[in-house]
Amino acid sequence: xxxxxxxxxxxxEVVALFKFALEFISVLCVLLGTIATLQLFTKGLRSHLPIxxxxxxxxxxxxxxxxLEFQLGADVLATTVAPTIDxxxxxxxxxxxxxxxxxxxxxxxxxxxxxxxRQQLLTSATHNEIIDKDR
Numbered sequence: 185x186x187x188x189x190x191x192x193x194x195x196x197e198v199v200a201l202f203k204f205a206l207e208f209i210s211v212l213c214v215l216l217g218t219i220a221t222l223q224l225f226t227k228g229l230r231s232h233l234p235i236x237x238x239x240x241x242x243x244x245x246x247x248x249x250x251x252l253e254f255q256l257g258a259d260v261l262a263t264t265v266a267p268t269i270d271x272x273x274x275x276x277x278x279x280x281x282x283x284x285x286x287x288x289x290x291x292x293x294x295x296x297x298x299x300x301x302r303q304q305l306l307t308s309a310t311h312n313e314i315i316d317k318d319r
Contacts, residue, residue, distance in 0.1 A: 196265045206258035210251040217247020236303070238296045245293045252286045 221244040228235030256279060263275045 192265075199261055199265045203258045203261050206254045206261065210254035210258065213247050213251035213254060217244050217251070220244075220247065236300065238300055242293055242296045242300065245289055245296070249286055249289050249293070252282050252289070256282050256286075 221240055224235060224243055225240060259275050259278050259282075263271055
């Protein structure tokens with residue numbers, strides 16, 4: 185019986201450590217996403233070319249989606265050592281909210297990506313038409 189208590193205590197410590205690591209990675213994702221987005225923005229400022237807002241959103245949104253995945257993993261891990269009904273209900277609510285956020289974020293990012301690709305194709309086609317007219 186005492187061995188079981190030691191094993192449970194050890195498991196709690198391991199889970200707490202991994203939970204912290206996943207939360208830390210999530211924070212890093214947000215920080216790196218912010219830096220990457222700011223770099224894209226400043227690149228546009230330096231080149232005097234407008235960076236479409238959709239590209240900025242796409243860059244940052246991708247990092248946010250990744251951060252949400254790590255946060256959800258941390259929450260799931262936390263319930264392995266303390267599966268009380270209150271903790272499970274809390275996890276379910278958080279999982280549903282984060283899943284919806286992630287789903288709609290991915291959907292919006294896909295739309296932004298397709299729109300950006302469409303704009304690039306239109307720009308390329310217009311550019312090619314101008315070149316053809318000059319010939």
